[in-house]
Amino acid sequence: MNLSPLPTNPQEDNVVQTTSIFQLLKSDLLTTKKLSNQNLLELLFCSPGLQALFLHRGANWLEGLKIPLLPRFISALKRFMTGIEIHPGAKIGKGVLICHGSGVVIGETAIIGDGSLIYQDVTLGGTGKEAGKRHPTLGKNVIVEPGAKVLGNIKIGDNVRICAGAVVLRNVPDNSVVAGVPGRIIYSDWNLNSQSEQELKIDRQAQIIQNLFKRIKLLENQVENWKSKSNCLSDACIVDVQANLHSESDDLIEEFLEGAGI
Structure with missing residues (x-):
């Protein structure tokens, strides 16, 4: 650059x-x-x-x-x-x-x-x-x-x-x-x-966080696909408990990326 x-x-x-x-x-x-x-x-x-x-x-x-x-x-x-x-x-x-x-x-x-x-x-x-x-x-x-x-x-x-x-x-x-x-x-x-x-x-810091956020979402989707294919029922309750936490975390990150936290 x-x-x-x-x-x-x-x-x-x-x-x-x-x-x-x-x-x-x-x-x-x-x-x-x-x-x-x-x-x-x-x-x-x-x-x-x-x-x-x-x-x-x-x-x-x-x-x-x-x-x-x-x-x-x-x-x-x-x-x-x-x-x-x-x-x-x-x-x-x-x-x-x-x-x-x-x-x-x-x-x-x-x-x-x-x-x-x-x-x-x-x-x-x-x-x-x-x-x-x-x-x-x-x-x-x-x-x-x-x-x-x-x-x-x-x-x-x-x-x-x-x-x-x-x-x-x-x-x-x-x-x-x-x-x-x-x-x-x-x-x-x-x-x-x-x-x-x-x-x-461009806000470089926000851009980096945004890229990391996208990669984390990709990894989460891959884990979900792996669980659905392997029928891993033992982890079902854990996923349900963490769902709300993930949603809240996603909202905070998206709010930051939109400019409210910059």
Whole structure:
């Protein structure tokens, strides 16, 4: 099985439009203000997500000017103040909101599209197996819920929701919902045709259990056939006693496979 990520979209760099630093700062403030009842001073002094974005804008601007040391110093100061770690090289679009923020880690080559929402304990990191572009690209209006991990040089499409605690290792198409470990698509507007996209939709653990369940049923049928042919009356009562247990067990397994237990 090929576990390499899907080819990235050649237009992935367009998810972050070229905007002046002042426009970015204004969009950060307006976005946070829109979703908060706090006044301006409270936002500036008591909103760690907004503080982290403000400091990152400056660090990223200095990083673009190839100024040594200072961008990393600002990044370290930001992490100390807010608990949010964003590499100065990361590209973050306008209107992005970091909600709560503690424990957020965003890698050097990560790209976050306009209007995205990042919750606490989210990691946009690498796998340690790639060089160059090694962190994910998030499209526009992506929601990454608490504790989710998006790893490697992968592309997350526009309007995607990554559920809490998910670990995403493959590309995700637009307008999808991803959940689980490893992440799998539980809803999508798209027809998933490629092999890699189909693999992302499959729950491997449930598939393995389903195969084992089928084999057990086959063995039970073979035993029943053997008993009927050999007229083994001594085991008849045992089979009757176990019938209800088998039925209850089958119901639990089928409920799990249908998704209630995943």
